[in-house]
Amino acid sequence: MAFYIASIIAILATIMVITRYNMIHALLYLVVSFLAVAVIFFMLGAPFVAALEVIIYAGAIVVLIIFVIMMLNLKEESVEQERKWFSKNIWIGPGILSLVLLGELAYILITSERVLLNNSVVDSKAVGMSLYGPYIIGVELCGLLLMAGIVGAYHLGRQRRKVVHRFLEKAEE
Amino acid sequence: MMLASLIAILMVGGIAAGFLARVNQTACRWLSLITVTIAFGIILFIWIDEGLSMTLTDSWLRDLYIPWIPSFGIAFHLAMDGLSLLMLALTFFLGILAVLVSWKEIQYRVGFFHFNLLWVLAGITGVFLTMDLFLFYFFWEVMLIPMYFLIGIWGHENKQYAAYKFFIFTQASGLLMLLAILALYFIHGEQTGIYSFDYFALLNTTLTPDTARWLMCGFLIAFVVKLPVVPLHTWLPDAHTEAPTAGSVLLAGLLLKTGAYGLIRFVLPIFPEAAASIAPIAMLLGVVGIIYGAVQAYSQTDFKRLVAYTSVSHMGFIMLGVFAFNELAMQGVVMQMITHGISTGALFIIAGVLYERIHTRDILRMGGMWKKVPFMGTVAMVFVMASLGLPGLGNFIAEFMTLIGAWQANKLLTIIATAGLVFATAYSLRIMQKVFLGKNIEGHGITDLSLREKFILVPLCIAIIWLGLFPQQVINTAKPTVANGSHAKNHAAIHNRTRTDNVQYTSAFDTERRKP
Amino acid sequence: MNVLPVEMGLLLAGVLFTLGLISVLIRRNIIFMLISVEIMLNAAGLAFIVAGSRWAQADGQVMFIFILTMAAAEVSVGLALILQIYHHLKTLDSDAADKMSG
């Protein structure tokens, strides 16, 4: 029962995310959605991942995005703009496509054999054993990826200092 | 080692010439000239030293085997027989002339020009020598790219278009060949367990008729585009017309010959049955080429384009001869490769010499030049006559042997091909009439050949007459390759003699050995 | 704890994914698109977890961790890119960045 409640919360929260005009509101709903999913993880016997979901998704990533929004210093007009972009017609095409996709997915799931979930808990130790055992190469690759992410983010995020003569700069204005 | 040094000399010489041009352009030209002359000297040395004493059973002169990427069975394997020898002699002979004709014509980016020129020659040398199919493909591309630059940078009005066209045609067909090479490689590997690109190993591959036909088509298309055979010829008139004189000489004299060489060296020995099965079609295409090229040549008004179409016509004889499958025709083909290189090269040089003087290639605007330039006229007459197959000049020997050989294979086609000689007469005489005879309409005042130009054209004249009167030496040199069915197998003798470093290698695809 | 059928879990993942997808398609604001991508990644992770739970194996969770890592890297690089785009174009409109059009 708890699973269904959490599911409904997750879905509702996500719907709210994708319909908001204000980014901050959307992000708050996103946190709710992530938390609901974390509950589901917990129920599925994955407590370690549930914790990670809360810490990294709901914590770090969302916060990062908020920081960026703050850096961009978006004002009310951005909300207005979002509203303008958001016409009713725009929903039709993507909606149909996505629903088709979802329908096909549901069809596959429904027609497949009914299988019950295993109710055992896989603890963090097992995950660790697995990560540093057969998946060690994946971990290393993830390390590389994060490294590349850091370097890339630093490189891209750096504000290049323009070396332009002041008269020229004036002329540009 | 001498074989590798041939390629190395040209490549190093090319780089050196490229850099030298920054200091001194004349020095760069001299360096290129010396480089090619040295290569020519080496070939002549080998010819005199060993080529003359070749016998039917011991027909391979040199062999060089250095493993390159042993895990894929790729080796730097060069070997030389009579055919390669002849082709190389032609290559360097025309190479020297190509450097000489560019002496005044090329004034823009001299260093890069000579770099490209020498690298094209190096590529062609590699193509004529290599006995490893991977290496062959490598050199096939090496000769392509510098040629692209030669046309694209130093060409005439429409050079970009011509260069693209040339590149796309050759490249696309070359890729088909690469596919066929790889397929052959894997089939051979599966059959014998030895994965090798070596020509002599792949010769022994047994193929089902269907596979053989497909694989052969891969090779064949690459070669007939290069040759070219109608209807795959349309890159040629553009490329020949737009290229600088040296480029035209190399294109007509050598690049086309790599196609013919490929047919003789690869298509026939590796796929004998498949080649025999398409022989009538191939011969038909050859004949179509002869007639079509001749008809096209007749109406052209651009001197170089006209000569380009005569090439199409003459290359038809090669197609006809190669697929006639007999010694006479094959000898004719070898002869045709050499004499066409000389005669067409010479005609392009004459076109270039005229262009330098009157800045047009339109033969309708020429005429009556003989009065002003009798020497050039006489030389042109010799080569025009060569191109219409006058006995006493080399082309006649080639065409006569080809036709008489082809007659044994297919009578009707030979008759049509022979009738092509009448068309050849028509277009050849048209050159003479429009350029040198008739009235000097535009009143061009031009000077006769300079000493340098005489130095280029007179050897060509002597060569074509010599080949017409004393062709036996060439025929003897080519004889083991074309006359002896087991020629390629003879290679084992010299191969074992020289191959000391018999490396045992593990193939990347050798599944047996990779099992733990 | 109740025993759940697998397809319900997967269906949830599918619904979440579809919602994310719709959002990507309809939004022009790049930040919103990034958020939507996060939703979709999360949904994918959920599917892995469900599968891992079905077999009581750790592999599903391992995969989730990989996805998480990737998402983190993606967000950091993506946000840096957004900053640059905003800096250059003075807008968050993804349609404005169409210099690559053929």
Place this chain on the structure above:
Amino acid sequence: MIKLLWLIPTLPFLSALILILVGSRLSWRVAARIGAGSIGLAALLTILVGYEFLSSGKDAYLHVAWNWFQAGDLSTTFAFYLDSLSMVFIFVITFVGFLIHIYSIEFMQEDEGFSRFFAYLNLFVCSMLILVLADNLVLLYLGWEGVGLCSYLLIGFWYSEEKNGYAARKAFIITRVGDTAMAIGLFMLFTVFHTLNIQDILTQAPLVWTTGASMAVLIAFLLLGGAVGKSAQLPLQTWLPDAMAGPSPVSALIHAATMVTAGVYLITRMHIVYELAPLAQLWVGIIGAVTLLIAGFSALTQFDLKRVLAYSTISQIGYMFLAMGVGAWSAAVFHFMIHAFFKALLFLAAGAVIMALHHEHDMFRMGGLKNKLPTIYWTFLIGAASLAALPFITAGFYSKDQILWLAWAGEKGNLWFFLAALTGAVVTAVYTFRMVFITFFGEAKTKISHVPGMRITIPLVILAALSLLGGFIELPHTLGHLTLFSDYLSPLLPSVTLKEGIESTEWAIQLVTAALALGGVYFAYILYVKQPKLSDEIKSSTFELHQFWFRGWDFDALYNLVFVRPFVYLSRINKNDVIDQFYTGLVQITEYFNTAFVKTQSGILRWYVMGIVVGAILIMTISLFVQP
């Protein structure tokens, strides 16, 4: 001495080489000495070699210079083969050639291309000698094409005139058509005999083929194709009248005396093949008979002096072909020799007239030259008499009479051949003396600008003497029965078997021939001297026919319509190469797709995502509903 045979073709060759390379720097005197001297030496050598050859009593002499090329079964040598047949030919070539060279020194003196002229002429003599001395057919082919080249060069000698170049190319291309047939004949010969050595073929042919073997007939026809082209016989005769664009000595040497008879040489040389192929031999005769009539009638209508002679040459070679057609080999060769004398004489004399009248070719603007140029007049008259075969005193009578007689009496002869030859004889007499009367009689219409000197008159006189006396080495049964010439050739060429009991009619035939020739002369006399108006009336009453004959029976127009125009048209419309359109079409299609697909590259991110989604849906749908 006979060992120096190789020098005979080599001397002209060396001379040609010298003149080509350094000729422009030599004074005309030196160039003339080299040019004519080399031929003179060759002629002298020919006499010496001939003397030794005849006195040795051998059948043949072979000199191998070097092995030319050898590949597979094909083996050819650069070798000269001398036997009685080639002896006759090299004698005519060098001797007549020498006289013409001497003549040319004066004729071409003023021309700026003097040394070039001699270079070409020498090269021609060399090629012609190689042709007749060749030991194998490939070498013969070399000479064959070589003379074709020289003919081209010399017809177009005055190259700045567009029409000379046209005539030259026409000559080369039309003969090349025949050569193509001949080349195919060579291929077939090689396939049968595995050799192209002439003597080997001739000895093996009777062993391999029975009479009438289809292969033999085919080969004989193909070789005939080559002969027809070179000798300007039907249907490839159209080039010769135009070839008169060349200088007169060229017409004399190449287009009358030597080159055009190469076909006669070839067929005579290969006579064993023709004996084995009766059908082909019959056709040789038919071609000869038809050609001699057609060309004869055309000659009647020409007004250009040299064109009359050109048509006359075609007609006379027709006689030779007719002779070969009935198997009268030695009669053909005999007529060749005599024809070489009198036709060279006529051309040279005509050249002298034309030169004297400031390059005037039109006969009707000449006239009255009888007294002004007496030497020319008398020599021309002798030549004309010989051509018209005036009885008993001219060589032409004896050679032509032999052909007529054998066409009637020979086993392979028939009434039609005889009638054709007889008609031809009348026509010949008429057009010949029409020429004489118009040119030399009547009143003078053009002033003489150049009186011929010694170098022109001496060769004329010598040739005139030969045209008269040359015939007396071979006399018919009824008149002394002397057979020096045919005896000389008899080891090589079989004589004609006569029909049963026909010998008694020989005198009657001769009488008819003689009477008809004289009648023809008288007819011409009436028409062109006595009553010139009559000829005009005839001309205007049969204007259409006259024009038709004048245009050479419209063969040119026919060939233009059937071969030349379609070829040129085809070539012109396809100048830009229709096949290339395919590839440019390919490029255009690619470009079209490019512009179409480039729209999907909108730069709008959401479109790309949409693309991905649609792709995902497609893949899923396919995997769902299309079960493998």
